[in-house]
Amino acid sequence: MNMSLFDISGFAQAVVSIFVIVNPLGNLPLFAGLAEEVPDHEKRRVFHLAGLVAFCIISAFAVVGKYVMRDVFHITIAEFTFGGGLLLVVIGIYNIMAQSRRPVHAVDDQDPATVSEREITLAVSPIAFPLLVGPGSIVTVMLIVDRHGSLYGVATSAVAFIFVMVVLHWSDILLKLMGRVGAVAIGRVLQIFIVAMGVHFIFAALMQAFPVLVR
Numbered sequence: 001m002n003m004s005l006f007d008i009s010g011f012a013q014a015v016v017s018i019f020v021i022v023n024p025l026g027n028l029p030l031f032a033g034l035a036e037e038v039p040d041h042e043k044r045r046v047f048h049l050a051g052l053v054a055f056c057i058i059s060a061f062a063v064v065g066k067y068v069m070r071d072v073f074h075i076t077i078a079e080f081t082f083g084g085g086l087l088l089v090v091i092g093i094y095n096i097m098a099q100s101r102r103p104v105h106a107v108d109d110q111d112p113a114t115v116s117e118r119e120i121t122l123a124v125s126p127i128a129f130p131l132l133v134g135p136g137s138i139v140t141v142m143l144i145v146d147r148h149g150s151l152y153g154v155a156t157s158a159v160a161f162i163f164v165m166v167v168l169h170w171s172d173i174l175l176k177l178m179g180r181v182g183a184v185a186i187g188r189v190l191q192i193f194i195v196a197m198g199v200h201f202i203f204a205a206l207m208q209a210f211p212v213l214v215r
Helices: 005-022 024-034 040-072 077-097 104-109 112-132 135-148 150-169 171-178 180-209
Strands: none
Touching: 005 135, 005 150, 024 040, 024 112, 024 150, 024 171, 024 180, 040 112, 040 135, 040 150, 040 171, 077 112, 077 135, 077 180, 135 150, 135 180, 150 171
């Protein structure tokens, strides 16, 4: 299918919007902190799986999300955004208040099946959801679907997540460029931003549900 320059520009804008809201670069220190118990040679596999799971989640919402929320669960986008924002607030506060984690070598004592299960659990939650795919990215894709259709939403998500996977694949190099101290500092500050993002989504949902609040 041929696309005009205007169509290409709109497509690129949608891709950038998804990539920016997913924010893999800004979240790299956070991902590294969450995966600090995973041996270095297995972190890339965790990140690859997280990226794939995140794309599957976002694609599912692009295809059936609106119908599932409306017809099955009978919830609105405002209600979904409120719940997702609350989840981000809880995760951010928990990570800020957490004192210590088990040392990296603790994983080496586990059998391969346990390690695999831990990797899958970590990749699916919290990395894939709600960090890579959260209320912001889901709502963004669903708004794109409302304007252009489900196929367009899946296509733009696929291109955006190709770039996300590239960032995750080279996460070690990117983190080395940031520096160890910089990565730790950025990761801690990002926890505050995650809480702030959650609060933002909560307020956005409240204003959508109660328009009188914006007057």
